[in-house]
Amino acid sequence: MRILIIGGGGFVGQKLARAIAERGSLRGTAVSHLALADIVGPEDIAAAFPVTTHTLDIAERDQVDAIIAQDWDVIYHLAAVVSAQAEADFVAGMRTNFFGTFNILEACRTRVEVPVLVYASSVASFSTDVPQPIQDWTATTPQTSYGTQKAIGELLLSDYTRRGFIDGRGVRLPTVVVRPGKPNAAASSFFSSIIREPLQGDPAMCPVDVEQEVWLASPRVTVENLVRVAEVESEAIGALRNFSLPGMTTTVGAMLKALETVAGENVIGLVDHERDPVIEKIVQGWSSTLLTDKADELGLIRDESFTRIIEEFIANDMRPADSA
Amino acid sequence: MRILIIGGGGFVGQKLARAIAERGSLRGTAVSHLALADIVGPEDIAAAFPVTTHTLDIAERDQVDAIIAQDWDVIYHLAAVVSAQAEADFVAGMRTNFFGTFNILEACRTRVEVPVLVYASSVASFSTDVPQPIQDWTATTPQTSYGTQKAIGELLLSDYTRRGFIDGRGVRLPTVVVRPGKPNAAASSFFSSIIREPLQGDPAMCPVDVEQEVWLASPRVTVENLVRVAEVESEAIGALRNFSLPGMTTTVGAMLKALETVAGENVIGLVDHERDPVIEKIVQGWSSTLLTDKADELGLIRDESFTRIIEEFIANDMRPADSA
Numbered sequence: 001m002r003i004l005i006i007g008g009g010g011f012v013g014q015k016l017a018r019a020i021a022e023r024g025s026l027r028g029t030a031v032s033h034l035a036l037a038d039i040v041g042p043e044d045i046a047a048a049f050p051v052t053t054h055t056l057d058i059a060e061r062d063q064v065d066a067i068i069a070q071d072w073d074v075i076y077h078l079a080a081v082v083s084a085q086a087e088a089d090f091v092a093g094m095r096t097n098f099f100g101t102f103n104i105l106e107a108c109r110t111r112v113e114v115p116v117l118v119y120a121s122s123v124a125s126f127s128t129d130v131p132q133p134i135q136d137w138t139a140t141t142p143q144t145s146y147g148t149q150k151a152i153g154e155l156l157l158s159d160y161t162r163r164g165f166i167d168g169r170g171v172r173l174p175t176v177v178v179r180p181g182k183p184n185a186a187a188s189s190f191f192s193s194i195i196r197e198p199l200q201g202d203p204a205m206c207p208v209d210v211e212q213e214v215w216l217a218s219p220r221v222t223v224e225n226l227v228r229v230a231e232v233e234s235e236a237i238g239a240l241r242n243f244s245l246p247g248m249t250t251t252v253g254a255m256l257k258a259l260e261t262v263a264g265e266n267v268i269g270l271v272d273h274e275r276d277p278v279i280e281k282i283v284q285g286w287s288s289t290l291l292t293d294k295a296d297e298l299g300l301i302r303d304e305s306f307t308r309i310i311e312e313f314i315a316n317d318m319r320p321a322d323s324a
Numbered sequence: 325m326r327i328l329i330i331g332g333g334g335f336v337g338q339k340l341a342r343a344i345a346e347r348g349s350l351r352g353t354a355v356s357h358l359a360l361a362d363i364v365g366p367e368d369i370a371a372a373f374p375v376t377t378h379t380l381d382i383a384e385r386d387q388v389d390a391i392i393a394q395d396w397d398v399i400y401h402l403a404a405v406v407s408a409q410a411e412a413d414f415v416a417g418m419r420t421n422f423f424g425t426f427n428i429l430e431a432c433r434t435r436v437e438v439p440v441l442v443y444a445s446s447v448a449s450f451s452t453d454v455p456q457p458i459q460d461w462t463a464t465t466p467q468t469s470y471g472t473q474k475a476i477g478e479l480l481l482s483d484y485t486r487r488g489f490i491d492g493r494g495v496r497l498p499t500v501v502v503r504p505g506k507p508n509a510a511a512s513s514f515f516s517s518i519i520r521e522p523l524q525g526d527p528a529m530c531p532v533d534v535e536q537e538v539w540l541a542s543p544r545v546t547v548e549n550l551v552r553v554a555e556v557e558s559e560a561i562g563a564l565r566n567f568s569l570p571g572m573t574t575t576v577g578a579m580l581k582a583l584e585t586v587a588g589e590n591v592i593g594l595v596d597h598e599r600d601p602v603i604e605k606i607v608q609g610w611s612s613t614l615l616t617d618k619a620d621e622l623g624l625i626r627d628e629s630f631t632r633i634i635e636e637f638i639a640n641d642m643r644p645a646d647s648a
């Protein structure tokens with residue numbers, strides 16, 4: 001079992017790599033090689049099988065061809081220019097999210113082996129301009145360029161699968177909270193910051209109204225579902241290759257309330273509120289309630305409570321106090 | 325009012341050009357120049373204003389840039405590699421339908437003027453894998469590469485409009501019946517052949533069951549709606565820039581019955597029946613019942629009966645008897 005994670009340097013990619021290292025197998029076969037590729041060389045991870053790291057710009061077709069040529073059984077495509085960045089720099093977003101995804105699919109098409117390709121799409125493919133809740137067969141009518149590029153990747157994945165070039169599975173990730181580390185250029189970044197920074201003793205800014213709803217999943221559930229999505233049989237997925245991963249609907253206010261419950265009043269005091277119209281407009285355009293029939297049928301899992309998500313962050317991902 | 329029709333050599337493009345010539349104006353302004361561009365130089369048409377014809381391969385970015393640079397107020401993008409051809413030759417379909425559409429949008433993006441861009445998408449963007457009837461907000465889950473490429477064009481058109489690069493209007497055309505002339509490589513071609521050939525005294529082959537349903541519109545209604553779509557105000561369309569044009573649901577059997585009513589038993593005898601599994605599979609994957617709320621709100625029109633469609637073909641498009 002040879003596995004390639006494109007976007008393997010990112011936070012989800014690294015967690016997925018460690019989960020695979022821990023399991024040692026995927027789709028019933030022992031892992032013989034795990035490769036992590038990203039725009040900046042990913043951090044190595046410890047495993048009982050060989051792990052290699054690669055610098056890869058997916059917008060460069062020859063680079064993509066070279067790495068895909070190494071016969072992978074399962075490829076994860078998690079690489080993307082994130083939402084606020086793709087909105088600020090249209091060309092950069094198209095380059096990576098549109099052409100990068102196309103390059104990966106084309107590299108797979110021209111090979112004899114048909115890899116399982118797990119593609120990370122996003123809840124940002126959907127919008128609030130259509131009847132809610134979102135179903136697996138609701139139109140993707142994204143109101144960001146990032147969401148548009150993700151939705152195009154879904155269509156390509158579906159057609160490349162139908163034609164037998166790949167065995168594709170496109171999954172729309174909820175906003176993943178709590179992300180460890182530093183804020184990034186995703187419009188959703190603050191959903192993690194308002195929990196992470198106060199817990200680590202730093203101030204945080206909340207740029208939206210506390211009534212703002214969000215569709216989210218924990219890192220643990222997201223990674224577990226990415227593993228399960230690769231493991232299910234192709235036939236069980238059927239003709240519609242793209243579907244939403246399970247998430248939970250909550251509000252910024254409820255998230256802060258859970259933070260207070262877990263960590264106390266002093267911690268919550270580190271969160272300031274100042275609306276940012278740019279972030280607010282992007283986030284308001286995202287759906288916060290999705291039905292996930294296909295994912296549920298396939299046995300994917302969901303978070304039970306936001307309190308537990310905070311506790312998991314404290315246990316697994318919080319910055320050690322002495323590095324503050 | 326300067327108008328460019330890309331795909332202006334095709335049957336719909338030529339009819340649209342003649343309709344514009346007859347009107348003499350669009351969006352309340354007299355037409356000063358109409359340009360017809362196509363992969364093979366289009367036929368000229370008679371008009372009271374200048375008409376030019378151009379050879380254009382939309383997959384060639386420099387050719388697209390050169391023609392788009394000529395400041396058009398309204399651009400129609402009707403050019404495509406059709407369904408059966410895009411299914412048989414994946415690369416050809418991607419080249420024209422995917423990159424060609426991208427090239428047109430990119431050429432518009434890098435200009436100061438924001439043209440009205442009317443994009444011909446297709447009912448083939450939809451499939452029967454989702455709840456019927458299709459609504460304007462049902463997911464495009466195409467089961468052909470042609471439909472996939474059209475649906476990707478829709479997503480791009482929507483995002484380029486949202487960002488202010490174009491004023492885009494993407495319309496999903498029903499199968500247009502009765503097409504004049506010769507059969508083409510569209511999987512839907514036979515829907516016209518089974519009416520056109522017998523009326524012109526030639527044999528025809530029906531490759532599907534007579535119970536097969538189809539969502540269709542006449543050339544007259546299609547062209548009238550393409551004019552109207554260019555005329556409506558951008559704000560009236562709203563955030564969802566892609567929607568279905570009105571059509572009628574009928575069956576192959578009902579179409580043949582109407583042919584018999586209009587033209588008699590002898591004519592119907594020219595239609596032979598032999599199932600073609602390739603054509604059948606494509607056509608069965610298309611939705612035949614669509615709700616067209618947005619189009620109806622915008623004042624677009626629909627056909628009343630298939631009998632009238634046949635009569636219009638006989639009056640306007642039938643090959644003269646002496647050229648048989």
